[in-house]
Amino acid sequence: MKIRTKLLAIAVVPITVFLATGMSLFILNSEMKSAHERVDLNAEFGGMTSNLLILTYEYGITSGERPKKQWESQYAALGTHIKKMMEKFYRPAEKSLLTEIGLSYKTAGSLFAEICGYDSKTDYSKQSPMALQLRNNMANRLILELQAVVPPLDRLTRITHEDQVMYARVQSLMIIIFMFSLVAIISPLSFFIVRGISRSLLLFQQGMKIVASGNLNHRINMDSGDELGALARGFDEMTGQLRSVTVSRDELATEIDERKKAEEALQEREEQYHMLFEGAPDAIFIADPETGIIIDANVAASRMIGRPNSEIIGMHQAGLHPPDIEAYAKETFRLHLEEALQHKVSSAIEHTVLRVDGSIIPVEILVQMVTISGRSALQGVFRDITARKKAQDQFAHEAALNATMFELSRKVLMAESIEEISVITLNEAQKITGSRFGFVGHVDKTTGFLVCPTMTHDIWDQCSVSGKSIVFEKHGGLFGWVLGNKKALMTNDPAHDVRSTGVPSGHIPINRFISVPALHGNVLIGQIALANAERDYNDEDIAAMERLALIYALGIRRKQAEEDLRNLNEDLERRVADRTTALEIKGLELQDSRQALMNIVDDLNLKAVEIETANRKLQELDRLKSMFIASMSHELRTPLNSIIGFSSILLNEWVGHVTEEQRENLAIILRSGKHLLSLINDVIDVSKVEAGIVESRTEDFDLYDVVSEAVSSLEKEAKDKGLDLRVEAVHLEMHTDRKRLLQCLLNLLSNAAKFTEKGSITLRTLSGQTLRGRSEEMLAIAVEDTGIGIADDDIPKLFRPFVRLESPLKMTVPGTGLGLYLTKKLVTEVLKGEILCERGSAAGSRFVVRIPVRI
Amino acid sequence: MKKVLVIEDNKDNLRLITYALERRGYEVVSACTGEEGIELAARERPYFIIMDINLPGIDGIEATIRIRNSKVDGSIPIIAMTSYAMLGDRDRIMKAGCTGYIEKPIDPLTIIDSIHEIIKEING
Numbered sequence: 007m008k009i010r011t012k013l014l015a016i017a018v019v020p021i022t023v024f025l026a027t028g029m030s031l032f033i034l035n036s037e038m039k040s041a042h043e044r045v046d047l048n049a050e051f052g053g054m055t056s057n058l059l060i061l062t063y064e065y066g067i068t069s070g071e072r073p074k075k076q077w078e079s080q081y082a083a084l085g086t087h088i089k090k091m092m093e094k095f096y097r098p099a100e101k102s103l104l105t106e107i108g109l110s111y112k113t114a115g116s117l118f119a120e121i122c123g124y125d126s127k128t129d130y131s132k133q134s135p136m137a138l139q140l141r142n143n144m145a146n147r148l149i150l151e152l153q154a155v156v157p158p159l160d161r162l163t164r165i166t167h168e169d170q171v172m173y174a175r176v177q178s179l180m181i182i183i184f185m186f187s188l189v190a191i192i193s194p195l196s197f198f199i200v201r202g203i204s205r206s207l208l209l210f211q212q213g214m215k216i217v218a219s220g221n222l223n224h225r226i227n228m229d230s231g232d233e234l235g236a237l238a239r240g241f242d243e244m245t246g247q248l249r250s251v252t253v254s255r256d257e258l259a260t261e262i263d264e265r266k267k268a269e270e271a272l273q274e275r276e277e278q279y280h281m282l283f284e285g286a287p288d289a290i291f292i293a294d295p296e297t298g299i300i301i302d303a304n305v306a307a308s309r310m311i312g313r314p315n316s317e318i319i320g321m322h323q324a325g326l327h328p329p330d331i332e333a334y335a336k337e338t339f340r341l342h343l344e345e346a347l348q349h350k351v352s353s354a355i356e357h358t359v360l361r362v363d364g365s366i367i368p369v370e371i372l373v374q375m376v377t378i379s380g381r382s383a384l385q386g387v388f389r390d391i392t393a394r395k396k397a398q399d400q401f402a403h404e405a406a407l408n409a410t411m412f413e414l415s416r417k418v419l420m421a422e423s424i425e426e427i428s429v430i431t432l433n434e435a436q437k438i439t440g441s442r443f444g445f446v447g448h449v450d451k452t453t454g455f456l457v458c459p460t461m462t463h464d465i466w467d468q469c470s471v472s473g474k475s476i477v478f479e480k481h482g483g484l485f486g487w488v489l490g491n492k493k494a495l496m497t498n499d500p501a502h503d504v505r506s507t508g509v510p511s512g513h514i515p516i517n518r519f520i521s522v523p524a525l526h527g528n529v530l531i532g533q534i535a536l537a538n539a540e541r542d543y544n545d546e547d548i549a550a551m552e553r554l555a556l557i558y559a560l561g562i563r564r565k566q567a568e569e570d571l572r573n574l575n576e577d578l579e580r581r582v583a584d585r586t587t588a589l590e591i592k593g594l595e596l597q598d599s600r601q602a603l604m605n606i607v608d609d610l611n612l613k614a615v616e617i618e619t620a621n622r623k624l625q626e627l628d629r630l631k632s633m634f635i636a637s638m639s640h641e642l643r644t645p646l647n648s649i650i651g652f653s654s655i656l657l658n659e660w661v662g663h664v665t666e667e668q669r670e671n672l673a674i675i676l677r678s679g680k681h682l683l684s685l686i687n688d689v690i691d692v693s694k695v696e697a698g699i700v701e702s703r704t705e706d707f708d709l710y711d712v713v714s715e716a717v718s719s720l721e722k723e724a725k726d727k728g729l730d731l732r733v734e735a736v737h738l739e740m741h742t743d744r745k746r747l748l749q750c751l752l753n754l755l756s757n758a759a760k761f762t763e764k765g766s767i768t769l770r771t772l773s774g775q776t777l778r779g780r781s782e783e784m785l786a787i788a789v790e791d792t793g794i795g796i797a798d799d800d801i802p803k804l805f806r807p808f809v810r811l812e813s814p815l816k817m818t819v820p821g822t823g824l825g826l827y828l829t830k831k832l833v834t835e836v837l838k839g840e841i842l843c844e845r846g847s848a849a850g851s852r853f854v855v856r857i858p859v860r861i
Numbered sequence: 862m863k864k865v866l867v868i869e870d871n872k873d874n875l876r877l878i879t880y881a882l883e884r885r886g887y888e889v890v891s892a893c894t895g896e897e898g899i900e901l902a903a904r905e906r907p908y909f910i911i912m913d914i915n916l917p918g919i920d921g922i923e924a925t926i927r928i929r930n931s932k933v934d935g936s937i938p939i940i941a942m943t944s945y946a947m948l949g950d951r952d953r954i955m956k957a958g959c960t961g962y963i964e965k966p967i968d969p970l971t972i973i974d975s976i977h978e979i980i981k982e983i984n985g
């Protein structure tokens with residue numbers, strides 16, 4: 007930007023601000039004018055309202071045509087005025103106030119029209135005070151309505167006034183801003199312009215100073231577009247031309263200097279190389295690439311080959327290597343050369359070098375093209391890698407050994423038998439040591455003998471020892487020493503070893519021997535022995551053998567354990583089998599017993615069926631017997647009924663007089679019939695009692711009545727025989743089987759009568775007794791006679807059926823032998839009491855019946 | 862003369878009862894079967910009935926039930942007469958509607974007194 011433009015900018019800014027401010031002030035003024043107009047409109051509006059008030063008042067009093075017309079024209083003008091005001095007053099607050107005012111005027115207009123309407127209908131010539139009063143009232147309302155306009159009008163006026171005040175304030179503010187902006191804009195602008203110019207001038211001055219001091223590379227580089235910038239660019243151009251002239255002169259001098267330095271360095275480097283060459287720890291040979299003749303060799307090279315430097319120089323490079331690989335050596339040299347020519351340095355290769363003493367050294371050769379005294383030569387660096395090789399071999403040996411061990415462990419684990427383990431172990435041992443012969447054996451746990459299953463494999467055919475066996479009961483010689491001491495043994499000269507006792511005749515000759523014991527913990531398991539390797543045995547062999555022996559020992563131990571386990575299992579199985587057989591035999595026996603038992607059970611079942619059948623038959627028979635008795639009783643008693651009944655009628659002379667003789671005969675018929683009936687009844691009763699179907703019929707009765715009935719039936723017989731019949735009975739309410747009780751008493755009384763020829767029969771009752779162990783009230787009835795009595799021995803027989811005791815009266819007294827048996831049955835089973843017989847107090851006998859009063 | 866109906870199939874027995882009844886001044890009407898007895902009971906309106914239980918055809922129990930179910934005056938005493946008193950018979954007889962019962966063999970000297978006693982008990 008040109009300086010003029012800058013200056014112009016300084017002038018333009020205030021003009022712009024001035025114009026803007028001025029325009030603002032102009033707009034402000036017009037706004038203020040508008041505000042004034044609004045004030046005027048408002049004032050006019052107030053005046054119009056006052057006029058309307060006055061006219062209303064006037065019309066209210068006069069109701070004249072003039073005030074009415076004036077009111078209406080004023081009202082119309084007011085309408086236009088409000089419209090005009092609506093345009094001027096545009097703020098929402100003002101608008102709402104104006105609407106409010108407008109509404110009030112609308113109401114006022116309709117009120118005035120109402121007054122006018124009222125007037126037109128009224129005859130004003132006859133103005134009554136009342137009509138006047140009404141109109142006045144309406145006018146007053148109108149006035150009140152118009153007065154309501156005043157507060158909004160006041161507010162409107164207030165707003166316009168506030169406007170004026172505000173405008174004035176804004177105007178003052180504008181002027182102040184105008185002043186300040188003017189100062190604020192101009193001052194910095196002028197400052198920046200002046201500063202820019204002075205800076206450019208300073209830069210220019212500095213640049214000139216630097217160039218003057220000789221630095222022709224310096225440039226002012228002022229990008230300013232003004233006059234100062236043009237000046238600076240001109241100056242820079244001039245400096246540049248000055249510089250190019252100076253540089254071409256300097257370069258010539260430098261080149262000469264550098265070439266001199268290079269020559270010095272080359273010389274120095276050759277010296278350094280020689281030093282390195284001679285001091286290098288590796289052997290270095292320099293050969294002619296064309297012929298392969300060695301032209302130089304360092305000290306290390308002499309040391310390696312074992313020849314002085316003078317001998318080496320002039321040799322063909324192939325002479326460094328063993329003669330048997332001469333062709334290989336030449337070929338390698340050729341390849342080396344090619345590679346070195348292509349890539350400057352060959353890759354390292356392994357080779358062997360022949361020493362003057364004939365020994366061979368493994369080396370690593372690195373070949374490189376070098377320039378010596380301007381001629382191209384091939385430099386070979388030979389590094390002795392004997393140690394590395396040895397380490398590598400060792401490592402490979404170890405790895406192979408580990409692999410072998412692993413393989414052996416695997417095989418031993420999978421081996422089927424001790425023999426297989428032994429063979430595998432021996433094979434591996436022979437392989438590792440390169441031994442021609444060997445054996446592997448284990449110590450039998452029970453006998454302590456050494457058992458060598460491998461003997462049959464290899465040595466066997468070549469051995470001609472008498473009585474040879476794979477089992478060694480005695481442990482002698484070298485192998486015996488190992489077993490005895492549990493230590494490894496190695497000798498490469500067994501003939502002179504003190505531990506040797508020689509070999510038996512026929513034994514294969516032994517020139518080298520190695521053996522290790524196989525130990526498990528400290529227990530001797532067996533032995534590995536090897537002999538006649540093509541080389542001497544060494545410590546490595548011992549170490550390898552010991553590891554083999556460990557695996558072998560573990561394998562043997564495992565096999566032995568397995569064998570033990572198998573033996574145990576077999577034993578167990580055998581015992582189980584024995585036991586099973588025994589059990590099976592027992593089982594068979596048991597089965598036989600069971601069969602026998604089942605046969606018995608079958609028999610029993612058969613018997614049970616037979617018994618059941620028999621039982622059924624018996625039951626059937628019993629039923630038939632009962633049926634027979636039942637029908638017999640009916641069939642026998644029916645004719646007896648007639649015999650007794652009709653003889654009784656005849657005897658009582660119902661059908662006419664009977665003679666004395668006839669009477670006696672009829673009495674015999676009646677007596678015999680009755681006797682027969684009683685016999686039949688006894689038989690029926692006995693069968694009923696025995697069948698358990700005797701009928702028990704309980705009822706309430708007086709004991710005295712039953713006793714009387716029984717005694718009365720005997721009175722005649724007693725009287726006939728001249729017997730004294732005594733009765734001592736009590737009245738007692740009873741509840742039991744009356745009929746059966748009566749039957750029992752009759753039986754006892756008739757028995758007493760039968761066996762008593764003279765004396766008395768006594769019946770006594772005794773109530774209020776209790777039987778031992780029973781709570782119910784008991785009754786005792788005793789029938790005592792003075793008859794022939796009963797022998798003590800006969801008393802137990804008394805109550806058996808069909809028993810008639812031997813007595814003088816047996817033949818004369820009739821009886822079935824059922825009377826007392828039936829009585830006892832009835833007393834015990836129907837009346838639930840007991841009966842017993844005692845020797846009477848005098849001669850004779852006494853029967854006592856004890857029964858419960860109630861059942 | 863008061864009438865008594867005797868239903869009894871055994872002629873000898875009937876004759877014996879008839880002797881006993883007539884001697885005490887009763888007129889005897891007799892029937893040999895249950896059916897005949899029922900008919901006579903309705904026709905003759907006896908003072909009391911002596912009913913043999915073991916009858917051909919319908920037995921005495923059945924006949925008693927029918928008489929009691931017919932129009933015949935229910936207050937006529939029916940005296941059952943049974944030759945064998947097995948367990949349960951008495952209940953069956955009384956349940957059928959008999960006033961009382963007497964057991965065979967009958968005693969012509971005492972039978973009427975026994976019957977009078979039964980009737981007296983019933984009539985109170």
